[in-house]
Amino acid sequence: MKTRIITISREYGSGGIEIAKKVAAKLQLQFYDKALVAEIAKQTGFDRNFIEENGEYSPARSKYFFNLSQTEMASTGTLSIYDQIYIFQHNIITELAEKGDCVIVGRCADYILKDRKDCLHIFIHSAIAQRAKRITEEYKIVCEHPEEWLKEKDEKRQLYYKNYTDRIWGVCSNYHLTLASDKLGIENCVDTIVNLYRSIG
Template identity: 50%
Template sequence: MKNRVITISREFGSGGRTIGKRTAEKLGIPCYDSELIHEIARESGFAESYIKDAGEYAPGGFFASAFSNRAFGPTNEDYLWQIQYHIITELAEKGPCVIVGRCADYILRDKADCMKVFIHADMDFRAKRIVDVYGEREESPVQRLKDKDKRRAAYYRFYTDMKWGHAQNYHITLDSGKLGIDKCVEILKGLY
């Protein structure tokens, strides 16, 4: 029997991580987010800070685009992708859970009874939220949002050949700015 898994993909600052954690708490199931980074670090030997960054960059940037046949062999990011793929698959097989980010929606597309969710919100909501949650930075909140979302989209496209945030790739998309974090949690709990 397949297990019930919720995957949460999200725009930066939309509250997707918070929604995932609160939904898991309400359902009494584990939520995997930073735990994934820890586990990937343990299996790969790479530092957690490196894995956190590598999970949002397509391998090699422009260089990889120009030489997409990977004539020089697999990259560190490719190695980490394989480990990530394996860990996410194992977690889904182990039991019901919520998995935040890391292309889990794609990885589990055929491997689990999986509800694929995308959380988004308008730029003003997200900009205010990242300042409230993460504090001010030298770079403007809007620029931080654009940069982070661009990296996530490129990583997702590189490894899945699908468009990140494209509604057809998900079972449900929720606007956390309009609905609120708590309502998004209620909706996901109700759909589970």
């Protein structure tokens, strides 16, 4: 089956978004990162910044989350706002995947689309020192201890992923391809993904 969708999960500061953008441009695929946040904000009525902050970092899911029926999933009123956001994300990502060829960044898209055969699931990571350099120099994030700040961010993403997928974040069996952007370089990561997307047909 022809691969149509690329999901890119990434450690914060690894350059994953830059890689995803360049891949989408080279392959002329729809790119969903901020657009996805905007859509979730629109559908939920929450502020975009709130979605950005809590759509990958919410503290916990409801205990009974995995036991919800489809009907209960559709009627989100009784759930915590974090669970509600996850469900909206889930539904929007599922719909986007139906719409057309695309690159989707983060938000458990690898898990949400795990049963589709037309996806290439990718994870981008990098050593923490290089990530600290990138967030300071490129993202212009000002903080006293960038490595500590990143570790906290990693932990939150790990927890979020565990909460909503019951899988461990960054374990290679969840992905078809994982790349260390610090060792390989951004352009080589882009070329590798583009070549594989074209080769596996």
